[in-house]
Amino acid sequence: MADKPSVLFVCVHNAGRSQMAAAWLTHLAGDRVEVRSAGSNPGDHVNPAAVEAMAEVGIDISAEVPKVLTTDAVKESDVCITMGCGDTCPVFPGKRYLDWRLEDPAGQGVEAVRPIRDEIKNLVKTLIAEIAPEATT
Numbered sequence: 001m002a003d004k005p006s007v008l009f010v011c012v013h014n015a016g017r018s019q020m021a022a023a024w025l026t027h028l029a030g031d032r033v034e035v036r037s038a039g040s041n042p043g044d045h046v047n048p049a050a051v052e053a054m055a056e057v058g059i060d061i062s063a064e065v066p067k068v069l070t071t072d073a074v075k076e077s078d079v080c081i082t083m084g085c086g087d088t089c090p091v092f093p094g095k096r097y098l099d100w101r102l103e104d105p106a107g108q109g110v111e112a113v114r115p116i117r118d119e120i121k122n123l124v125k126t127l128i129a130e131i132a133p134e135a136t137t
Contacts, residue, residue: 005131006034008077010087014039014066016047016105017083020117023054023061024124032132038073040087042066050105053113057121079131 007025011018014037022037029035043066054061071090074080080089084101091097100123105113 004032004034005079006036006077007079007081007127007131008073008089009035009037009081009083010039010069010089011037011083011085012039012041012087013043013106014069015043015045016050016113017085017100017102017116017120019046019061019064019066020050020054021081021083021100021120021124023059023064024121025127027059028121028124029128029132032134033128034077036073036077038067038069040069042068047105047113049108049110049113050117052110053117056110056114057117079127081127 009018009021018037018039022035025033025035046061046064046066051062074089075092079096079098081098081100082089084099085104089097102119103116105116
């Protein structure tokens with residue numbers, strides 16, 4: 001892993017779970033970790049309930065845009081994390097692949113998205129402790 005680890009969060013539409021995970025990692029680790037998110041079939045916009053849930057904890061993802069998953073994004077990442085959505089990444093030697101089994105926030109209200117947001121935060125904190133431990137202080 002490079003001096004500055006790189007993480008790619010992948011979910012089919014790149015509109016909810018992966019966007020929240022990228023925002024948490026950026027918020028909690030700052031510039032110590034390079035953060036990407038993408039999806040194999042990106043949506044038109046980020047899930048409004050995810051935007052609202054993140055705003056409740058002071059993180060603004062309203063300007064984020066779903067992005068298409070590319071082979072280059074995987075190649076440039078040390079850790080590739082799928083969000084339990086069935087999406088897959090191209091496999092390259094030396095990469096770490098994880099699958100976080102998370103409920104899909106699509107079509108749900110903010111009340112249902114809050115626990116998903118909080119679960120993602122806990123998973124991201126654990127990830128930071130593994131790949132950039134000094135960033136957890």
